[in-house]
Amino acid sequence: MTKRLRDLEKPNKYKDLLRSIAHVQVKHPFLTMALILAITIFFVGGVTQVRTVASLEKMMPTDIEEIAAFNTLRDNGLGQDMLAVSIDLDTDSPVRPRSDILGYEYYLYVKDLKSAIAEEDTILATYAYSDAIDMAAAQAGMTVTPENYDAIASDPRLQPMIDEFVNRDRTGTIIIMSTDVSADDTSMRLLADAIKEDIEAVGRPRAARISITGTPVIQQRLGEVIEHDRKITERLSALFVFILVAIVFASVVAAFVPMATIILSIIWLYGLMGYMGLPISTLAGGVAAMVIGIGVDFSIHLRNKFEYERKKGETLEYSVEETMANTGYVLTIVTIVTALAFLAFLLGDMPEMGRFGLLMAMGVTLAFFLSVVGLPALFIIEEKAIYFLKDHMRFGVEKELILTAAGDVARDTEDELEGPDRGHKKYRKHAKVKA
Numbered sequence: 155m156t157k158r159l160r161d162l163e164k165p166n167k168y169k170d171l172l173r174s175i176a177h178v179q180v181k182h183p184f185l186t187m188a189l190i191l192a193i194t195i196f197f198v199g200g201v202t203q204v205r206t207v208a209s210l211e212k213m214m215p216t217d218i219e220e221i222a223a224f225n226t227l228r229d230n231g232l233g234q235d236m237l238a239v240s241i242d243l244d245t246d247s248p249v250r251p252r253s254d255i256l257g258y259e260y261y262l263y264v265k266d267l268k269s270a271i272a273e274e275d276t277i278l279a280t281y282a283y284s285d286a287i288d289m290a291a292a293q294a295g296m297t298v299t300p301e302n303y304d305a306i307a308s309d310p311r312l313q314p315m316i317d318e319f320v321n322r323d324r325t326g327t328i329i330i331m332s333t334d335v336s337a338d339d340t341s342m343r344l345l346a347d348a349i350k351e352d353i354e355a356v357g358r359p360r361a362a363r364i365s366i367t368g369t370p371v372i373q374q375r376l377g378e379v380i381e382h383d384r385k386i387t388e389r390l391s392a393l394f395v396f397i398l399v400a401i402v403f404a405s406v407v408a409a410f411v412p413m414a415t416i417i418l419s420i421i422w423l424y425g426l427m428g429y430m431g432l433p434i435s436t437l438a439g440g441v442a443a444m445v446i447g448i449g450v451d452f453s454i455h456l457r458n459k460f461e462y463e464r465k466k467g468e469t470l471e472y473s474v475e476e477t478m479a480n481t482g483y484v485l486t487i488v489t490i491v492t493a494l495a496f497l498a499f500l501l502g503d504m505p506e507m508g509r510f511g512l513l514m515a516m517g518v519t520l521a522f523f524l525s526v527v528g529l530p531a532l533f534i535i536e537e538k539a540i541y542f543l544k545d546h547m548r549f550g551v552e553k554e555l556i557l558t559a560a561g562d563v564a565r566d567t568e569d570e571l572e573g574p575d576r577g578h579k580k581y582r583k584h585a586k587v588k589a
Contacts, residue, residue, distance in 0.1 A: 168486070169479040176478035176530045180471045183534035190528050194418055197425025204424050205340075206377045206384075207433040235333055237368030239267065239353065242326040244361045254324035256316070258303045261287060263359040268329050270352040276345050281330040286315035335370055342370040343377070376436075384439040391443040392417070395450045403457065407540070411532045412453025416446050418528065419521040426516060437510040441517055448492070449521030455481050456529055470537060474530045482526050489522040 179186045241264065243255060253259065265284040272280045290306050291298045298306060307316075320327045331349075335341040346366070353364055392413065400409035420442050427434070459481040463473035496518070499511025 166479075166483070169483050172478040172482045172526065173475040175527060176475045176482075177471070179527070179530040180474050180534055183531035183538075186528070186531035187535065190418065190524070190531075194421055194425075197422045200425030200428030201421060203428030205433040206381045206439075207435045235335070235369040237331040237333060237349070237366065237370060239271070239329040239331075239349070240326065240363075240365045240367065241328070241359075242363045242365075244363045245325075255320055255327045256283070256307055256324055258300050260327070260359055260362070261298075261303065261307070263356065263362075264327060264329060267352065267356045270356055271329065271331055271349055274345060274348050274352070276333050276335045276341055278332045278334065280332075281319070283316045283319040283327055286312050331368070333370060343374050346371045346374040380434065380436060380439045384434060384442065387440060387443040388420070388446070391446045395446055399450065399454065402454070403461075407536060408457065411536055412450060412457060412525075412529070414532060415453060415524040415528050416449040416521060419449055419517065419524045420445060422520045422524070423513070423517045426520075427513065432509065432513065435506055435509065437506055438513050441510065441513045444514060445517035445521055448518055449525070452485050452489075452522055452525040453529060455485060456525055457533075460533055470534065474533055478526060478530060485522060485525070489518055492518050 241255065241260070261284055264282050265288070268280050268282045268284060271277055287298060287303075287306055290309055290312055291302075294306075296302060296306070306312075319330070333345060335345050349366055349371075353366070358364060395416070396409050396413050399412060400406050403409065423442070423445065426432075432438075456477055459477040460473055463476055464470075468476070493515040496511040496514040499514075500508040502508060
């Protein structure tokens with residue numbers, strides 16, 4: 155009888171370990187997956203804690219002289235970020251404005267909105283053209299009313315101050331605000347939302363367009379774009395990989411099994427990120443898509459080796475164990491090398507690059523781990539499911555479960571797992587058909 159490869163190769167403790175891990179999964183596939191799903195539920199709690207960071211301060215090194223000096227100014231209340239609410243006459247509106255942007259209606263709106271925004275805790279100061287008009291009225295001992303407003307607003311002495319906030323054709327104005335929340339993503343998001351709520355609460359004047367801009371708002375919007383792109387790239391990469399694997403193996407089932415381990419590895423990665431306080435940022439937003447692309451390589455190599463052993467007529471247990479021992483051994487080396495290459499990013503000065511490298515190393519390692527601890531169990535469950543369908547449902551499936559070499563008698567999955575019994579009625583019937 156021809157010796158198997160296992161009998162000819164030199165002893166290797168790590169390969170023996172991989173065989174043992176695979177053997178446990180062959181004997182207890184459902185228990186293995188139950189444990190993996192239980193751990194996955196634990197990591198789901200961390201997924202909900204993952205934050206998206208768009209703050210430029212979190213992406214830059216803090217030990218560079220210029221950046222350190224700016225942070226010192228900010229800590230002492232001297233470094234401020236500017237926001238602006240832009241109010242423009244809507245020339246396309248069917249409702250025509252009663253006056254230019256300096257009209258009394260718009261003056262009241264600017265004044266009310268400025269006052270509402272000034273009450274926000276993180277706003278340090280607010281400025282608008284209404285300040286100049288109120289100051290002039292106060293100096294004259296008057297209160298601004300519809301009757302005296304035009305006279306006050308047209309005072310030539312106020313024009314230089316008004317021109318700082320109003321454009322030349324008097325169709326637009328701005329309310330300027332200062333804050334220092336750009337270093338804190340949470341405060342930045344809350345402030346942007348609060349200003350939007352103030353705009354809606356005050357109401358909108360006739361035929362006017364209202365918009366808000368500035369560093370905190372831009373960075374909040376950037377965070378939304380990062381989150382949106384992350385979800386799109388993850389879904390598209392998973393879909394493309396699934397389709398490609400299905401084409402390669404000519405089976406939807408064969409594509410689903412590796413995708414299951416990859417999706418689990420992504421959940422585990424996000425769970426670890428949440429528990430470790432590692433946020434999603436510009437570069438890190440693409441980590442999941444890259445892990446899907448790398449992780450599917452592991453699954454394809456393992457699946458290809460497994461099917462090769464089965465086509466040779468090897469038993470299910472032997473096929474799984476040798477797949478893990480040989481291909482798994484090589485993939486271990488690949489994983490270590492890949493992870494170390496990504497960890498090299500930590501040696502740079504940019505925190506964003508270091509975070510990207512760390513997350514990629516974690517993602518690749520988790521994808522490998524779940525390919526070794528999880529994929530063998532799914533191979534067994536897949537074959538048992540297909541065997542059940544063929545034996546009980548009596549309809550064809552995409553791929554033949556029983557793979558034999560020429561002249562060999564086929565072995566079914568249940569007989570291999572429970573121990574072949576050549577006197578078993580089901581076995582004799584099956585052998586008769588295949589012989």
